[in-house]
Amino acid sequence: MPEEEVVERAQRDKEEGKSPSTQAGEFVREEMHHVREGKHGARSPQQAIAIGLSKARRAGVNLAPPKRGASAKTRAQAARDSRKGRSGSHKRSATRSRATTKALRREGHSAASRASLSQHAHAAANRRGASSRQQSARKAVRTKGKKKRSAAARKGARTRKGTLA
Numbered sequence: 666m667p668e669e670e671v672v673e674r675a676q677r678d679k680e681e682g683k684s685p686s687t688q689a690g691e692f693v694r695e696e697m698h699h700v701r702e703g704k705h706g707a708r709s710p711q712q713a714i715a716i717g718l719s720k721a722r723r724a725g726v727n728l729a730p731p732k733r734g735a736s737a738k739t740r741a742q743a744a745r746d747s748r749k750g751r752s753g754s755h756k757r758s759a760t761r762s763r764a765t766t767k768a769l770r771r772e773g774h775s776a777a778s779r780a781s782l783s784q785h786a787h788a789a790a791n792r793r794g795a796s797s798r799q800q801s802a803r804k805a806v807r808t809k810g811k812k813k814r815s816a817a818a819r820k821g822a823r824t825r826k827g828t829l830a
Contacts, residue, residue, distance in 0.1 A: 667720050671695045675726060683808075685728040692724065693717030697777040706772030710785040713776050715739075722746035 675688040696717035700707050707713040722728050723746050730743035749755065775781055790798065806814065 688726045689721035689728050692721040700777035705769035706774050707776035719746050723749045725750040
């Protein structure tokens with residue numbers, strides 16, 4: 666069950682007209698915190714992200730199931746989560762919930778480390794085409810605003826220099 670604060674932040678993102686993936690990002694961020702603080706583990710960054718996206722869909726974020734690259738089983742589960750999100754809350758099975766948490770507790774916590782998340786982000790970016798990345802960058806320019814764009818440019822310059830401090 667996501668924390669109330671996370672749901673409120675996602676709701677605020679929705680009111681500001683931000684995309685469903687941005688709204689879902691709040692739930693993914695929460696999941697990373699859970700893994701880092703030892704509430705449970707995850708086998709890989711992808712698993713932690715998937716858990717966050719599932720929670721987002723169940724909380725009512727209008728996030729479409731993945732189109733390509735995902736198995737039919739994953740797409741079906743995402744569609745099921747979305748339906749759950751639209752139909753209101755349901756009583757969860759305590760036994761099943763406990764079993765899931767117990768299984769996740771056996772996993773490691775390095776899935777949410779900076780290094781593994783960075784590695785995942787690079788791999789994900791490499792799978793996308795140049796035009797797709799360029800399109801995202803152009804959208805960011807349109808939606809970021811002057812202050813944040815300036816801050817991002819400064820950070821980029823620091824990163825290229827090799828001193829991110």
